[in-house]
Amino acid sequence: MSNDAAFVEFQHVQKSYDGEILVVKDLNLSMPKGEFLTMLGPSGSGKTTCLMMLAGFETATHGEIMLDGRPINNIPPHKRGIGMVFQNYALFPHMTVAENLSFPLEVRNIGKDAREEKVRRALDMVQMGAFGSRRPAQLSGGQQQRIALARALVFEPELVLMDEPLGALDKQLREHMQFEITRLAHELGITTVYVTHDQTEALTMSDRVAVFDDGRIQQLAPPDLLYEEPENSFVAQFIGENNTLEGVIKSINGDECVVALDDGSEIDAKPVNVHAAGDRTKVSIRPERVEFNKDRLHADAHTLKATVKEFIYMGDVFRFRLSVAGNDDFIIKTRNAPDAIRLSPGQEVEIGWLARDCRALDA
Amino acid sequence: MTDATQSGPMLAADGTPLKKSLARSLRRRKLRALALIAPLLLFVLLSFVIPIVSMLFRSVENGIVSQTLPLTVVELQNWDAESGELPDEALYAAFAKDMVAAIDAKEHTKLGSRLNYEQTGMSSMFRQSGRKIKRLDPEADAPFKEKLIEIHDGWGDVNIWRVIKTHAVPITNGYFLNAVDMQRTPEGAQAQPEDKRILIKLFGRTLFMSLIITGSCILLAYPISYLLANLPMRVSNMLMILVLLPFWTSLLVRTSAWKVMLQQQGVINETLVWLGFVADDARLVIINNQFGTIIAMTHILLPFMILPMYSVMQTIPPTYTRAAKSMGATNWTTFWRIYFPQSIPGIGAGSILVFILAIGYYITPEIVGGTKGVFISNRIAYHISSSLNWGLAAALGTILLAVVLLLYWCYDKIVGIDNVKLG
Structure with a gap:
């Protein structure tokens, strides 16, 4: 996508609250219209601050935020026309559901009939048509969430921001609402910025995910790339389950390298952000890509000796904890298929993997 | 199945009605809570509720006239305040007897101040005539009508007797009428004179x-x-x-x-x-x-x-x-x-x-x-x-x-x- 098509754009944005510490360090981000982008990161990583700067509740200390080609740094929040869903819904307790939805239309001086029509449509959209006359306090958490969503969409904003909107719901409801939100966002073609610290939510809902840490975007990529091809060890650790082994690059040969682990054994890996032999590295392997059935590996693949420490039965998958090269928390997963092998604690196995599944990242 | 056929109250395991056994189990807890607040309850009752109630009662309580002048009050029943004539000798006799007793008990000045709220001058009237009435003998000195009028000409004023009769009731609305700038008169509740309405x-x-x-x-x-x-x-x-x-x-x-x-x-x-x-x-x-x-x-x-x-x-x-x-x-x-x-x-x-x-x-x-x-x-x-x-x-x-x-x-x-x- 070219810069011209960018609907939301952060250009070298910095933010400091106290003049000493930057909570957002040089943020650059560009979003096309209609994209569902998730800002994912641990708390304090700057993701909520970015959202608040976009909404206009915080001002950028440095840099420019553009919305549809216009700089919006000096536009107050109420003139930005951005819909927002808050973590605790922020439904006005002294108004009924219909009045809550009607509020953004009233402040836009929309006539009574048009207002009622829009409110009705918005409520139907979230399947809450019968609840217009209730008070927010009389609704369950999931219902309040739907109303908050409807209220953010009722005035047809082009950009909707969501600040951990599903944080207060139980697991089942959360999964259902994840689906609802993405469905609505795509049906209505709204550009959405979604903030969460829940990686499952980020992976299942988004077109692209921006992983935040330490005030920077560590990686901005579609969910599959993010999971399968993390660009640094933070992302590898943060997204999904991950095994880490530490060592030194012994040799690099194009797309493959050999890593000498700290206990002396050697493994194959794919160099990602290591540059030369002698660099320290953390290699990252996903638990489901580890193979202990030797027939499935290349003949010349490096293997490691491992001791089974624990077997965890999880229904659809088996999960084993192994001791590998001094790492006692090495996890492997295998599908509970008819031919699946069950290892038992104490058993010694040999494990290996394809070089492309094992990424040598920064130490 | 048994649930469907069972009618009447729910029963606990031992067959007593569930409500009853619940109440029994809660009673101990209630008693303990009561014991904990008892000192405060007692304190509030003695030092707050009782004084306030007794103070509120004072706003209608008016026993002083009938207690100090019991015989007079009985006689006043027979006197028609509207007639415009002075009461008869029987009332004066009863009054003299009451007063002698009241003066002995030094109660007459209190009555005087009470009636003074309604009619200024009555306090001094009671005090002044008190000294002379003291010397009268309720048996031998009859008839009293002229003697009393001689002692203080107030006793020959129909108005004074009307005031006493009006306020002889044991429970009065007089104070409340006063509180809203009205007064209790023989003709019923009336507004206070202009200069007293504050x-x-x-x-x-x-x-x-x-x-x-x-x-x-x-x-x-x-x-x-x-x-x-x-x-x-x-x-x-x-x-x-x-x-x-x-x-x-x-x-x-x-x-x-x-x-x-x-x-x-x-x-x-x-x-x-x-x-x-x-x-x-x-x-x-x-x-x-x-x-x-x-x-x-x-x-x-x-x-x-x-x-x-x-x-x-x-x-x-x-x-x-x-x-x-x-x-x-x-x-x-x-x-x-x-x-x-x-x-x-x-x-x-x-x-x-x-x-x-x-x-x-x-x-x-x-x-x-x-x-x-x-x-x-x-x-x-x-x-x-x-x-x-x-x-x-x-x-x-x-x-x-x-x-x-x-x-x-x-x-x-x-x-x-x-x-x-x-x-």
Whole structure:
């Protein structure tokens, strides 16, 4: 996508609250219209601050935020026309559901009939048509969430921001609402910025995910790339389950390298952000890509000796904890298929993997 | 299946009705709770409820006439007050007998002062004739009519006898009538003469000034509470101490300080004169009138408005304001449509508190109110400690209590007492 098509754009944005510490360090981000982008990161990583700067509740200390080609740094929040869903819904307790939805239309001086029509449509959209006359306090958490969503969409904003909107719901409801939100966002073609610290939510809902840490975007990529091809060890650790082994690059040969682990054994890996032999590295392997059935590996693949420490039965998958090269928390997963092998604690196995599944990242 | 066929009350495992066994198991807990609060309950009962009830009872209690003059009261039944003629000899005889007994017991002066509330001059009449009636012998000296009239010509006045007959009832509405500028007369309840009507005006003034004080407290407290609720913790704690500081200072000291500030040679006037805003011979009169009372009481009652407002505002999350703004509301609309309605319970709680405190306030109006700025409570205090007309004081107090309860009831109907949060 070219810069011209960018609907939301952060250009070298910095933010400091106290003049000493930057909570957002040089943020650059560009979003096309209609994209569902998730800002994912641990708390304090700057993701909520970015959202608040976009909404206009915080001002950028440095840099420019553009919305549809216009700089919006000096536009107050109420003139930005951005819909927002808050973590605790922020439904006005002294108004009924219909009045809550009607509020953004009233402040836009929309006539009574048009207002009622829009409110009705918005409520139907979230399947809450019968609840217009209730008070927010009389609704369950999931219902309040739907109303908050409807209220953010009722005035047809082009950009909707969501600040951990599903944080207060139980697991089942959360999964259902994840689906609802993405469905609505795509049906209505709204550009959405979604903030969460829940990686499952980020992976299942988004077109692209921006992983935040330490005030920077560590990686901005579609969910599959993010999971399968993390660009640094933070992302590898943060997204999904991950095994880490530490060592030194012994040799690099194009797309493959050999890593000498700290206990002396050697493994194959794919160099990602290591540059030369002698660099320290953390290699990252996903638990489901580890193979202990030797027939499935290349003949010349490096293997490691491992001791089974624990077997965890999880229904659809088996999960084993192994001791590998001094790492006692090495996890492997295998599908509970008819031919699946069950290892038992104490058993010694040999494990290996394809070089492309094992990424040598920064130490 | 058994559930469907079973009719009647639910049974516990041992066959007793479930309600009964539940009540039994709760009884112990209730008894223990009662034992824990018993000392306080007893204390409140003895030192608060009983005195108040007895004081309220005084507003209607009027046994003194029938107790001091028992025979006379019986005879008065036979006398027609409307006839315009003096009572007959039998009544005078009964009266003489009663009086001799009363004088022995030194009760006649008390009766005199009681009747003096209704008819000025009766106190001295009882005292003066007391000395002479003492020498009469209730058996030998009959007939009494002429002798008594000779002792004090008041006893030959039909009006005096009518007053005694009117107030001979053991339970009277006389004090309440007095409290609303009326009087109990033989012809029924009538308005007081023009020059004696002060209490209704005083009630009106008390209500009016309390409203003004409540209003100015709301205006002053709202921005402060907002600030307190929205500033960072450290700063707001500091401000809170400043708010509470006067709270911890003696009421008398604060009121006296206002006296120093507001008097004609006081800080404010001196400053204004020095700055040239006010001529030296036209210093502002801002104390010993209603203005002084309003200023001093607004200041004293302000914390009672700030605290409930603050505690309510603190519970209004800032996300509401943000949500409203994100939906396109201007600052004013956000405040007026979103923030203000949610802060109303705080205003309500503060107003009730300040208004009820103001309506019964005594010490501050007494010190800074002069004559024009005093409240009904100052009148009550006067009747309790100076005129000793406790019946009237009790009636005034009862009316004040009733007004407060009525306002409270209205408030509950309009705003709903559940919406009031004191913290």
